[in-house]
Amino acid sequence: MSRQSNRTTDSKKMNSELFTLTYGALVTQLCKDYENDEEVNKQLDKMGYNIGVRLIEDFLARSSVGRCQDFRETADVIAKVAFKTYLGVTPSVTNWSPAGDEFSLILESNPLVDFVELPDNHNALIYSNLLCGVLRGALEMVQMAVDVKFVQDTLRGDNVTEIRMKFIKRIEENLPAGDE
């Protein structure tokens, strides 16, 4: 009887332009459907969240990293392993808050925005907001509630793209109700 073929370690190559353009088409369609930037941001975050809760399983299976001991380790894994695996870039982790519960991911380049210019009538649009949702969804599945938002964006004329992440709380596992 034949075994399942093992997952090949080298990830499948995909054309990054196709990925960038597909994402662009998605955002464009959302802009058409909602006509209100706030609502588009919300939808992108929601989609990202749904991606994140599944992507985390793929990430854990692929990378075989264990549970992180603290938020700093989490930050490192996100930057060096997760972003590297899925977007091919390695953001730097900086601007730690004194309490160690908040940090920034600085992206020198953001593959999602390679061909993008924000038109004037969409100045409230957070184009890459999907990423916030992904991070929030993925971390929620490993018992971490976080708040994620863009604070700088090259699309709005900033020098770098900065994602701010704030640790809110650990989600404790509970015994299902009805058990003594």
Add this chain to the structure above:
Amino acid sequence: MTVHNLYIFDRNGKCLYYNEWNRKKQAGISKEEEYKLMYGMLFSIRSFVSKMSPLDSKEGFQSFQTSRYRLHYFETPSGLKFVMNTDLSVSNARDALQHIYSNLYVENIVKNPTCILGNSLDSDLFSTRLDTFIRALPYYNPRTT
């Protein structure tokens, strides 16, 4: 050398999947009851085991054995729990459980948009592949009685 049964629990203690291969004696309680008790036992063992540990460890509880069977336990950081009962000749089945997670669960359930996470796994593809995998394990070999 054999595999008795396999449970998959989600992070909330719901039994997502159960199957048995060479289980000759039933517990004499309903399956629902059995899942609940199994999860409750694991939950308690797990939390107490880590409290008793002299050093912090990432892995924690991995298996226990009685005079008749061994229970192998594998938990992902996302809280999925894979539990396999085998006979005593199988010393370590964690690789198999890890394989079930990364190559079967992730590939066939997580990446299947029609499978809603947190629901019972009713994917035929998953069941078939899992069955094939278990039967191909070197220690599967049911003894003939």
